[in-house]
Amino acid sequence: MKGPVDRRQFLKLAGLGGVVLVSGCASSLGPGMAGADSDFYFVQLSDSHWGFEGPAVNPDAQGTLKKAVAAVNGLARQPDFVMFTGDLTHTTDDPKERRRRLAEVSEIVSALKVKDVRFMPGEHDASLDNGKAFKEFFGPTRYTFDHKGVHFIVVDNVSDPTAAIGDEQLQWLQADLDRQPRDARIVVFTHRPLFDLYPQWDWATRDGARAIALLQTHDNVTVFYGHIHQENHFMTGNIAHHSAKGLMFALPVAGSQPKRLPIPWDAGAPYRGLGFREVDAERTPVKYAVTEMPVS
């Protein structure tokens, strides 16, 4: 890429998927952030369900995640970091097999050129052992970090099998938010949607409304999540929520059919509905350009 065309314009011109712009209204930086900010982008990977078997849904179950890694490695400009928003593995009742799958994902993802790769669990990774095996491979299931003026919060809504964040973690979230200026640029990563997207298909977080109420106290909050294996863009108050496509199978639109069954593989359009996304974080005004990228 060259010249003054910004990255988002380039992606639009190149026809690489839809772009969603999310605006905020921050006008100043918080204390200690001056000089630390600049535009950057990160990649969100999600729901690779490593270990899933179902040729009618994905005959390349062993290859799709590797293709996604190769696609990220092939980006002209590498992202500042990669965030993997859960369901790295497909669930298994066998703890030994769970660890084998987690180890294999760790090995595959280690091929990324970008070495700043961050992980969080999905319910398939963590709900049967409260995140024990996940932590052995990938560390904490909730944490915060700061990058170029943006405060990132990873919220775990899967280690509790009832899909709750829990009182203790909500207190942790509140304490962290209390330390951020009201106009801080905040990005939240979760696996499940925090709002009731479609509880009939378990697309919700039991106490997600409490987390949203805490986040609403800040002006510039955006949530990126996985779980539903498709794009969805939704506002709760001033908070935008963006779900990502998966890397194993696509799921139907909420309530569009009686059962939540994976969309069958289309040999005429292989990998359709799968992919990863790039998120451009722009400072003035606060804005995130979401670009969906295919796997092929």
Place this chain on the structure above:
Amino acid sequence: MLPNRRILLRASLALGVATAAGPITLLAQAKPRVIPIRALKFTYEPAELTLKLNEPVVFQLTSADVVMGFSVPDFHTRATIIPGQVIEVPMTPDKVGEFIFLCDVFCGSGHENMEGTMRVVA
């Protein structure tokens, strides 16, 4: 054979008839229908229910193996089912249609298919 006096009295009270002490205004309360449901990996027995509109029911929930959930989002009804316990959950459907009930506690490799259908008829 004469009917039992207690039964007569109970019937009178339920119908709101007058007594020597004045009019009784107790309303008849139909006893909720009890519907036993057994949860087990990864289904419910029964998995199909038919309820009548505005009919009070009590779901009597048990689990055969692990902790399960029973959730009927359209009626804001849910419970966690602990093995060895009987959990009773009342519900009165206030709309007709076909609704999903599902396990909302991640219970194993077949969890995502653990659901049933609830039909509410007029």
